[in-house]
Amino acid sequence: MSDRDLFLTKLKKVAKIIIKAGVLPFTVSDTFLELLKFYLDEEDVEFILNFKHRSSMNTEQLKKNSKLSEEEIKRKAEKLAKKGFIFNQPSSSGIIVYRLLPIIVIGTFEYTFMNGIPEGEETQKYKGLAKLYAKLIDEFRNSVQKEYDNLIPIFKNQPPFGRAVPVFENSNGEQIEIVINQELDVEQTVLPSQKVEEIINKFDDIAVGNCFCRNYHRLLDEPCEINAPLECCFTFGKSARHVIEHGFGKRIDKQEALKIMRDAEEAGLIHMAFHNGLDIYREENSVCNCCKCCSDSFNLWRKGAVPLIYSTNYLSMIKQEVCIGCGTCVERCPTDAIELNEESKAERNEEYCIGCGICSRFCPEGAISLKKGMRRVYVPPPRLNYN
Ligand code: SF4
Ligand code: SF4
Incomplete structure (x- = not known):
């Protein structure tokens, strides 16, 4: 399997994991995968795969699943938090529970556009991203209408x-x-x-x-x-x-x-x-x-x-x-x-x-x-x- 195919196979698994973390039952469509490609690199994909069985985990659980050190977990989670994929705030008692966020309601979509619209060349890139989300929502609406009853x-x-x-x-x-x-x-x-x-x-x-x-x-x-x-x-x-x-x-x-x-x-x-x-x-x-x-x-x-x-x-x-x-x-x-x-x-x-x-x-x-x-x-x- 080529590196590209391997990445795609993992990305499909990640898509399923992210869908499971949310309330809207999306399917793993080409549009969903395109959206993930906009944000995620190989390291992100590998990290999200650890959330296969649970969308929320504390440090110990993540260490066990990922075999990563606490520092590595913190760094990778922080990188994904900045992209709107992970919620990584400590509770009032200081315990961090890493929570994988859905793509929409409330997750990546909301954090992405809450940030404002980037200027210059980036604007076009974000216009393309907004169109991808619009396509995803239309596809979702079509599937809801098809399965309405x-x-x-x-x-x-x-x-x-x-x-x-x-x-x-x-x-x-x-x-x-x-x-x-x-x-x-x-x-x-x-x-x-x-x-x-x-x-x-x-x-x-x-x-x-x-x-x-x-x-x-x-x-x-x-x-x-x-x-x-x-x-x-x-x-x-x-x-x-x-x-x-x-x-x-x-x-x-x-x-x-x-x-x-x-x-x-x-x-x-x-x-x-x-x-x-x-x-x-x-x-x-x-x-x-x-x-x-x-x-x-x-x-x-x-x-x-x-x-x-x-x-x-x-x-x-x-x-x-x-x-x-x-x-x-x-x-x-x-x-x-x-x-x-x-x-x-x-x-x-x-x-x-x-x-x-x-x-x-x-x-x-x-x-x-x-x-x-x-x-x-x-x-x-x-x-x-x-x-
Ligand atoms: S009728 Fe419409 S605008 Fe008025 S309170 Fe109800 S929802 Fe709000
Ligand atoms: S239509 Fe009647 S109830 Fe509605 S805003 Fe005008 S006056 Fe008020």
């Missing part, structure tokens, strides 16, 4: 990817009306933080980086339709330390974080919180500020690639007698939950509402309030027609 029962039982953290002020700085749901026994429920301030206040380590979705779409020559701010992708705690250490973003203090969150709200962005282990009752590790046009939280669903699965504690309520049918909420809603009816009154579809409050924030008539109550939003990907 078999996948729906699996999707139905998946945990929420994250949750919307609502805005509570309208664009005049007034409080949005909150409707208390009398049927709820709120005392019985320990809710995750419902305000971005609460999340920020919990952490000493906060990092901000570029919005990877907007950067990715810029590289595809699809600039953000609302020209939303770029530097507003937050990580917290261990994730923040990882981002700062590897240059994916920078450290900021609580005041700076709060200002960026407020600017994001003003720009009409939606706070989406993500938690450790995809468990909304565990600590948040990141908050994205999503626009309707670029964010893959909404785009991948709209494209027919993934379901929309989020948790929320709010539901928008529209007072139709106050609505003047301006359509602002229809335009702003990230999940297309609102339509104008025949009388030109806004109507919201409860199933699609992730309780982000954006409709309420921008309604010029103050016609939209938010009703409390924990819900799981599940909307399957649209079924597309392929010939």
